[in-house]
Amino acid sequence: MNAPSNIASLSDAALLARVGNLVDHERHATIDLIAALGEVDTRKLYLSAGYSSLFTYCVKALRLSEQAAYDRIAAARCGRRFPQVVERLADGRMTLTAVCLLRPVLTEENVDDLLNRARHKSKRAVAR
Numbered sequence: 001m002n003a004p005s006n007i008a009s010l011s012d013a014a015l016l017a018r019v020g021n022l023v024d025h026e027r028h029a030t031i032d033l034i035a036a037l038g039e040v041d042t043r044k045l046y047l048s049a050g051y052s053s054l055f056t057y058c059v060k061a062l063r064l065s066e067q068a069a070y071d072r073i074a075a076a077r078c079g080r081r082f083p084q085v086v087e088r089l090a091d092g093r094m095t096l097t098a099v100c101l102l103r104p105v106l107t108e109e110n111v112d113d114l115l116n117r118a119r120h121k122s123k124r125a126v127a128r
Contacts (some may be wrong), residue, residue, distance in 0.1 A: 029034070031090045038076035071096045078103045080113045093119045098126045 058069035
């Protein structure tokens with residue numbers, strides 16, 4: 001896909017505003033995808049589509065990279081268990097990377113604390 005031809009003609013301020021808008025759209029699209037993948041997973045719809053796992057479905061049918069598939073599936077499963085994860089992804093307080101790092105250690109007892117501590121943190125800071 002080529003960049004829209006009018007991008008080069010935008011002023012600096014307009015271009016920066018456009019980039020911010022695109023990030024918001026991408027974030028919302030990712031959240032919508034995560035929610036939909038969670039439902040596909042719950043219903044096991046990938047089986048009727050001819051795939052043995054949600055991961056295989058994401059890579060083969062949706063043509064996501066293996067890492068993108070893993071991250072989105074992990075976030076979908078984590079978000080079903082802890083809805084506050086999806087809220088934080090949606091408003092930008094958490095990244096997919098942070099969710100994937102925290103997912104193995106999240107419990108009902110620590111989820112709010114860990115999510116709050118990981119707010120706007122880098123991958124390295126969350127890993128610590």
